Amino acid sequence: MGALLRIAAKDLAVLVRDKAAVLVMLAMPLGLVFILGSALGPSAGAGFDAKVAIVDLDSGPAGTRFVEGILAAEGLDEVFDIEVRSDVGEVRRDVSRGDLQAALVIPDGVSEAVAVGAPAVLEVLQDPGSQIAAGMWAGVARATASAASAEIVARRVVAQQALSRGTTPPVDLAPIVVSIEDTEVDTASRISAVGYYTAGMTGMFLLFGAMFGAFAFVRERREQTFMRMIAAPVPAWAIVGGKATGVLLATVGQFVVLLAGTSALFGVRWGAHPAAAVAVGVAESACAAGLAMVLAGIGTSERSIGAIAPAVIMLFAATGGAMLPVEALPAALRPLQVVSPVYWAVQGFLDVMRGASWAEVSTNVATLSGMAVVFLTFGIWRVSRR
Amino acid sequence: MTAARPIVEARGLWKRYGDVAAVDGIDFSVGEGELFGLLGPNGAGKTTTISMLACLIAPTSGTIVVDGHDCLTEPMAVKRTLGIVPQEVALYPTLSAAQNLAFWGRMYGLRGASLRSAVDEALELVGLAERAHERIERYSGGMKRRVNIAAGILHRPRVLLMDEPTVGIDPQSRNHILETVRRLNDDGVTVVYTSHYMEEVEALCDRVAIMDHGKIIASGTVRELSDLVGGLDVITVVADGASEADAAALKGCEGIAEADVSDDGLRLLAPRGGSALASVVRMLEGRGVRIRSLTVTEPDLESVFLHLTGKTLRD
Numbered sequence: 001m002g003a004l005l006r007i008a009a010k011d012l013a014v015l016v017r018d019k020a021a022v023l024v025m026l027a028m029p030l031g032l033v034f035i036l037g038s039a040l041g042p043s044a045g046a047g048f049d050a051k052v053a054i055v056d057l058d059s060g061p062a063g064t065r066f067v068e069g070i071l072a073a074e075g076l077d078e079v080f081d082i083e084v085r086s087d088v089g090e091v092r093r094d095v096s097r098g099d100l101q102a103a104l105v106i107p108d109g110v111s112e113a114v115a116v117g118a119p120a121v122l123e124v125l126q127d128p129g130s131q132i133a134a135g136m137w138a139g140v141a142r143a144t145a146s147a148a149s150a151e152i153v154a155r156r157v158v159a160q161q162a163l164s165r166g167t168t169p170p171v172d173l174a175p176i177v178v179s180i181e182d183t184e185v186d187t188a189s190r191i192s193a194v195g196y197y198t199a200g201m202t203g204m205f206l207l208f209g210a211m212f213g214a215f216a217f218v219r220e221r222r223e224q225t226f227m228r229m230i231a232a233p234v235p236a237w238a239i240v241g242g243k244a245t246g247v248l249l250a251t252v253g254q255f256v257v258l259l260a261g262t263s264a265l266f267g268v269r270w271g272a273h274p275a276a277a278v279a280v281g282v283a284e285s286a287c288a289a290g291l292a293m294v295l296a297g298i299g300t301s302e303r304s305i306g307a308i309a310p311a312v313i314m315l316f317a318a319t320g321g322a323m324l325p326v327e328a329l330p331a332a333l334r335p336l337q338v339v340s341p342v343y344w345a346v347q348g349f350l351d352v353m354r355g356a357s358w359a360e361v362s363t364n365v366a367t368l369s370g371m372a373v374v375f376l377t378f379g380i381w382r383v384s385r386r
Numbered sequence: 387m388t389a390a391r392p393i394v395e396a397r398g399l400w401k402r403y404g405d406v407a408a409v410d411g412i413d414f415s416v417g418e419g420e421l422f423g424l425l426g427p428n429g430a431g432k433t434t435t436i437s438m439l440a441c442l443i444a445p446t447s448g449t450i451v452v453d454g455h456d457c458l459t460e461p462m463a464v465k466r467t468l469g470i471v472p473q474e475v476a477l478y479p480t481l482s483a484a485q486n487l488a489f490w491g492r493m494y495g496l497r498g499a500s501l502r503s504a505v506d507e508a509l510e511l512v513g514l515a516e517r518a519h520e521r522i523e524r525y526s527g528g529m530k531r532r533v534n535i536a537a538g539i540l541h542r543p544r545v546l547l548m549d550e551p552t553v554g555i556d557p558q559s560r561n562h563i564l565e566t567v568r569r570l571n572d573d574g575v576t577v578v579y580t581s582h583y584m585e586e587v588e589a590l591c592d593r594v595a596i597m598d599h600g601k602i603i604a605s606g607t608v609r610e611l612s613d614l615v616g617g618l619d620v621i622t623v624v625a626d627g628a629s630e631a632d633a634a635a636l637k638g639c640e641g642i643a644e645a646d647v648s649d650d651g652l653r654l655l656a657p658r659g660g661s662a663l664a665s666v667v668r669m670l671e672g673r674g675v676r677i678r679s680l681t682v683t684e685p686d687l688e689s690v691f692l693h694l695t696g697k698t699l700r701d
Contacts, residue, residue: 013481017480231468233494
């Protein structure tokens, strides 16, 4: 056992001096979490702020009522930065440049059309690059138009009824009020993009420890240090076990650094049960140790392992939801998920982030542990045949 | 045979890879405290023999006994007796010399103060104590070879197996290594030294076994082996355009016992080398061979090998 641990400790010492390994195992996942998380999701606490405009070319009572109705709408100013402009050409140019996300144009003659009961058409200019904000502004315009139409119909009905009774219709009705209702939803179980990619990249990059472990194995064979170990009075099981334990310790260390790093740098919340996260991380690290033995058993050189390992790991990652949510996979590929250690690890990490306890991720841990046993058994068999 | 108690004994040793016999039924023994050489060209079977002695590969048949322990049945006891210096520099380039040696010492069960003193002594012996904490990757080829030896002697083995320890290094480092081997042997370590450098084996070893094609074709002290060529002198001819036909023609010359083509000319054996020179020059000039130099030397292992196999060690 002593020799096993000394071989593992030596492998760790060699690995931490390998700049390529440190880059791939630590810098790359942290960098990718930052880039993907920042690109695909808003950062925490950032508000939604869209710049829009209203152009009233009508100048009649209907146009004025539209403008006043929108400006008076409660809560709209928290979502939109609304400008009242007069030059429609300038507004069109600003929307096309992206300086405005959308604009509502009330054309000339709307009041006259409304007065005689003719159809009135409003125009919403939208920036195709800001579909969400422009769509929301279009929705506001439609709501305002619907409210105005309803008011007009109501006026006519009331006027006709007054006329039929021989009484005088009321001078005015209550002003149109368009408002946005705020409904707060429960976001406790929602995982930010940064959180998702933390789980994904951690699940994927823990397996890269296997590649560097396999590199170390073939390097030892090539440089005869492996032969020198066999020539020492150390049992074969301690040598192979030491190599596998070295990978296990390296990937567990990598996991701890990624867990602490993503928490400190990106504010990722790893849930209320860190032990559950560690259990999933250690189980995947055991998979990495087994995969290292498989790669060392089937690869003959660093070049061949360097070709095989990334392909296998990327396949596991793609089918396991490290890059995109597993729901986005075509149905035909989904059965592959169950044989991907990345899938069980990523789902486990995501569950832990949502608050799952150790017991709730025990299936993931057990599955990963089973995979580790299979990899180790096959890998040690292959290595021993050499 | 040796007068000292045999500490390594190989009997009927075979190693086959398919139809190829890498080691072809050899027998030898090495006496305790002896410096024993295995001399032969590349591919002669020296490394395979060393690997079997070190329990790294199992012989196809035959037995190896080291210090009373059988390699097949008591490999751990054999390994504890042995130190090995492999042909390659078997060290971790990104670790320092001291870190490498500490690791290899631990593999042989050294701990604590005894490990530290063993590391210091080994580095002192190979002359690298002052650079103990530098990474191996920053060392020259010769210095790496010296640390490679230090890793093999840390645990004070009774038998040291050295497989071509001086390949590809500068003369100064080679001399240092040869001196280290002598000192180890003087301290009582039995050394089995393989090389294809005749001069090294001749200068170092008490007894030598000459290997070719997996077989031991001769063994004994350097003197005994030299006698095999009947005290013949070696005439080395450096010449342009020498051919097998020239060598064959020289064999028919009076006073020439053997003639063979070498890398840069011809190599001849003659009972009296000095007297044969005139006829050699006449013969070669008559055949249009341009002689650049001629030297006559006393019999050595190279001439023995040439005599026994008809080729040079570097062929």
